[in-house]
Amino acid sequence: GFSKIYAPMFRELAPLEEYRKFEKVLDRLSRFSGVAVAFSGGVDSTLALIAALKALGPHRVLAVTALLPVSVPGEVEGAKGVADWLGVRHEVVEVDVMGIPEFRRNLEDRCYYCKREIYRALKDFASSEGYSVLIDGSRREDFEVGRPGVKAAGELGVLSPLAEVEIGREDVRKLLKFFGAPNADKPPESCLATRIPLGEEITEKKLRLIVHLENAVKDFADVSLVRARLRKGEEAVIEVFKEDIPKLVECREDLLKAAEEIGVKKIYIDLRGYVMEEHRLQEVA
The missing domain is CATH 3.40.50.620 (HUPs)
Structure with missing residues (x-):
C-alpha cells in the first residue's frame, strides 16, 4: 500500500x-x-x-x-x-x-x-x-x-x-x-527514435528492427536495460550496462540469429557500456 x-x-x-x-x-x-x-x-x-x-x-x-x-x-x-x-x-x-x-x-x-x-x-x-x-x-x-x-x-x-x-x-x-515507490530504481528510458542516427529518417521498419533486437537481448541476456542503435540501416550497436557486457558475449549466437531474421547484417557491442542519455545530443528529449 x-x-x-x-x-x-x-x-x-x-x-x-x-x-x-x-x-x-x-x-x-x-x-x-x-x-x-x-x-x-x-x-x-x-x-x-x-x-x-x-x-x-x-x-x-x-x-x-x-x-x-x-x-x-x-x-x-x-x-x-x-x-x-x-x-x-x-x-x-x-x-x-x-x-x-x-x-x-x-x-x-x-x-x-x-x-x-x-x-x-x-x-x-x-x-x-x-x-x-x-x-x-x-x-x-x-x-x-x-x-x-x-x-x-x-x-x-x-x-x-x-x-x-x-x-x-x-x-x-x-x-x-x-x-517506497515500486519503480524507484527503474533504469532511465528513452523513446525508440533515439536509436536512429540524427539525420536519418524515422520509419516504421527501423522501429520494428530496434524492437526486435532489444527484445532479443532482453530475452537471451536477461538485462534490465538495452539500446540497439542502428547504423547504416543494416548494422546495430548494442549498449547495456557495463557489468552486463559479458552476458552479451555468452549469447552471441542467439543474438546473431535474431539479427539475421530481420536483415541486420552486423551487430557490434559497445564496450564502454551504456552512457546516460543526458550526455547524448540525439537523446535530449
Whole structure:
C-alpha cells in the first residue's frame, strides 16, 4: 500500500533537505482544484504524481500517459502498474507523432516537435475531462541543459513544479525510495527514435528492427536495460550496462540469429557500456 503519502507520521523519517523541496511542490499544487499529470511511468513523473496526490488527494488528480509509435514496448503497462499502486485514475492517449514531417526527418529539433504534439494531445484530453492544469516531471537538470521538451511545455502552459523548486535527479531517487515507490530504481528510458542516427529518417521498419533486437537481448541476456542503435540501416550497436557486457558475449549466437531474421547484417557491442542519455545530443528529449 501507499500509506506514506497520506500518513503524516512518516514525515519525521523523510530525508530532510529533499523533503523540504518536496513540501514546496505541495504548496504550489495545493492552490489548484485539480491537476492532470503527464505520466510516463518514469521516476520523475512518478514523483510529480505523488506530489499531486499528496497535495490534492486521488479524486482531484488524473494521470495521463501518451502511447506513441516510438514508445518502448511495455512502457505503458509499466505506467499503469505504478498508477494502480498509487490508486489514481489513469488514462492512455494515443499520439501519432509519425504524422509530423519534422519528427520523421529526425533533425536536432525532432524532440521539440514530438513533445509539442504529446503535450497538446494530453492537454486537450485533460481539458475534456475537466482538468485545466497539466503538470509534468521535468526537473532541474532538464532546464539546465535546455531540453526541447521544456520549450514545448512552456509554450503550451504545462507546469513543471519539480524544476520550479530545484528538485534534481538525486532528489527524485531519494524521495521515491522514501515513499517506497515500486519503480524507484527503474533504469532511465528513452523513446525508440533515439536509436536512429540524427539525420536519418524515422520509419516504421527501423522501429520494428530496434524492437526486435532489444527484445532479443532482453530475452537471451536477461538485462534490465538495452539500446540497439542502428547504423547504416543494416548494422546495430548494442549498449547495456557495463557489468552486463559479458552476458552479451555468452549469447552471441542467439543474438546473431535474431539479427539475421530481420536483415541486420552486423551487430557490434559497445564496450564502454551504456552512457546516460543526458550526455547524448540525439537523446535530449
